[in-house]
Each structure stands twice: as structure tokens, then as C-alpha cells.
Amino acid sequence: MALWDKIISRGNVEDRRGLSPASLGGGLGIGGIALVLAFTYLTSGDLSDVLTQIDPAALTQQQSQEDTSQFAGEDEYEVFASSVVGSSNDVWNRIFSSEGKTYNPPKLVLFRNLTESGCGNASSQVGPHYCTLDSTIYLDETFFEELTTRLGAQGGDVAEAYVIAHEVGHHVQNELGTNGGVSSSEDSINLELQADCFAGIWANSLRDKSVFEAGEIGEAMDAAEAVGDDRIQEKVTGQVNPESWTHGSSEQRVNWFTKGFEAGSLSSCDTFKEN
Numbered sequence: 229m230a231l232w233d234k235i236i237s238r239g240n241v242e243d244r245r246g247l248s249p250a251s252l253g254g255g256l257g258i259g260g261i262a263l264v265l266a267f268t269y270l271t272s273g274d275l276s277d278v279l280t281q282i283d284p285a286a287l288t289q290q291q292s293q294e295d296t297s298q299f300a301g302e303d304e305y306e307v308f309a310s311s312v313v314g315s316s317n318d319v320w321n322r323i324f325s326s327e328g329k330t331y332n333p334p335k336l337v338l339f340r341n342l343t344e345s346g347c348g349n350a351s352s353q354v355g356p357h358y359c360t361l362d363s364t365i366y367l368d369e370t371f372f373e374e375l376t377t378r379l380g381a382q383g384g385d386v387a388e389a390y391v392i393a394h395e396v397g398h399h400v401q402n403e404l405g406t407n408g409g410v411s412s413s414e415d416s417i418n419l420e421l422q423a424d425c426f427a428g429i430w431a432n433s434l435r436d437k438s439v440f441e442a443g444e445i446g447e448a449m450d451a452a453e454a455v456g457d458d459r460i461q462e463k464v465t466g467q468v469n470p471e472s473w474t475h476g477s478s479e480q481r482v483n484w485f486t487k488g489f490e491a492g493s494l495s496s497c498d499t500f501k502e503n
Contacts (some may be wrong), residue, residue, distance in 0.1 A: 230386050232311045234439050239313025243306050244339040250472035265421070305369060309336055312389045313365075314394045319433035323494055324403070334399040335364040355392055358398035361470070365395040379463055381454035383449060386440065390485070393430040397423030413474060418499040420475040421484040424452055427498035428488020435489075445489065452481040 295300025317333045324331035337343065343350050355374075356367045369388070376383040400420060401407040410416055431445060454457065456478025458468045475481065487496050 229319060229384075230440050230444055231438065232308055232385075235311040235315045235434075236439055237314030237318050237331040238310045240333060240335045241306055241310040241313060242335065242337045243303075244337055244343050247339075247343070275369055285287045303383035306338065308385065308389075309338060309367070309392060312331050312392045313396065315434060315439075316393055316430050319430055320396075320400055320403075324428075327494075329403075331400075331403060332363070333363075334358070334396060337364055337366050339366065339368055340370065341368065356393045356395055358402075360398075360402050363399060363402065365392070365399065367392065367395070375451065379454045379460065382450050384444070384447035386444045387451035390427050390431070390451050394423045396430065397426030413472070415500075417476045417480075421480055422497050422499040423483040424476075424481050425488035425499065428485040428490075429451075429492055429494070429497065431485075431489045432492035434465070449482050449485060452485045453478040456481050 273303070313334070313336050317331070322333045331349075336347070337350070339350065339352075341352050343366065345359045345364060345366055347359040350359075350366035351355070352364075352370060355371050356365065358365050360397075361455035372383060372388050372391075375381045375387070375391075381387060383405060398407065398419075401422065406422075407419055410419065427448070431440075434440060435445075455475065457475050458471035459478045461468050461472075470477075484497070484499060490496075
């Protein structure tokens, strides 16, 4: 396990795992949901394909059967997530400042099953995602069970940190204004690969701080490989269709994460020029 206690900075994390969807207030109906810019990890294609399958009543019933007392107070996972976001804030504050810009940090919401977001319903069926309308990342950590059991990733805390850092990468794109005007699957892939490269920049910022144990960065690369479109399609459907890709291949995702990790610079992540 990585030595997260070496990270002093803490990010803005709201823990809703002990709350039922009904207690959050507001309408949780499926109708009128705004699309989140990022796409789900576990399917390819438009996110609305997944959202239309969400049954809020079923998710509420499932959550009501869980013991939520375990989430009372600040627990180890909340501290871990806050450390990842906090260390991400550090590196992006530094990079933005070097270019004369101001970085506004994101918020991370931890939840189980279903919660409300600025983009509509955030569901565990959608997977980790970033909402541009409220600058917030939504994460049901049970997603990582899917990552290992369904997609064959080795898992681990560094793999989970990579996923969070990838979503922070989408926030960075929002801050830079580079995520607007997505008009093709190629644009979508370039955005996702750039977010992987940005996650690599985050990992680079910790490389000399003795946070990662020997070989642990391989967990992040393994996770990046596991969520490549080709790998997911082969696992889920038994076929690979590059024309429907939205995130890029396993090889592309690992390569771009590695570029960010080795260079640690914003200029190393211009996927729109190099792809």
C-alpha cells in the first residue's frame, strides 16, 4: 500500500455514503438528466444509454438494506480520497500558477448506489465521472470491485488513486476550457487520453516524495490498461469495434499515462496534436 500519510494536503471531499437517495432532497427522476461530459468506464457509447436504465426505486431499496453506520465520521477511505485530491490540487496549483492562471480545485462526492448531482442523477451504474456543471467528481468506490472482478484489473490503492486523478484531469480540462466543442468520437478519445496523461502528471509529482512503494505505479498502469475500450469490449461482448470507442485502446491509455508520469509537464499531454 502506498504511504498516503506522507501527503499533508487535503482536498474537498463530501461523504454521502451513509445517506439514502430520498434524504438528499430534490427530484431524482430520470427525466431531464443532463449528460455528463465524461463517459462511463464500463460501457462504450453515449452515457444516456446507461442513464435510461437506472431504476432509482431499486437503488433506493438496495441502499436501505445496507448498514450505513460504518460511514459515520471520517474513515480511512475518505482520508485516502482527500489525500489524492489534495495532492492533485498541489500539482495543478503549481502548474497553473507558472502560467499566470488561477486553479479552482474540484469537489469529490463519495456515495453509494445513487445520489444527486449538478448533472442529474449520479449512479454507481454510470461509474466514476466528472460533472462540469458543478465542478464535482462523483465516485461510488464499489466501482473498483467491477474493475477487478469484471475487467480483470489487479486493483490496489494506487489503481484507485489513478481513477480519481483521471477524473481530476477532466476538471483540469474544464478549467483550461479544452473540453468544449467535442464533436466526434476522436475528440472524446483525445480528451480521455489527455485525462490519463494528466493523471500521470499527478503521479509524477509524488514520485520523489516516497509515497509509492517499489512497483506500485504498475497498479495505475494496469488499471489504465483494464479500462481501454478494446479490453472492455472484448470482456463484455467478445468483440472489438474501434469505431465505437470513446476512451482509446488499452495501449493508448497506458502510453499517455506513462508520458505524463515521465515528463510531468502540461506540454507533454497534447493528445489533440499527437493522435
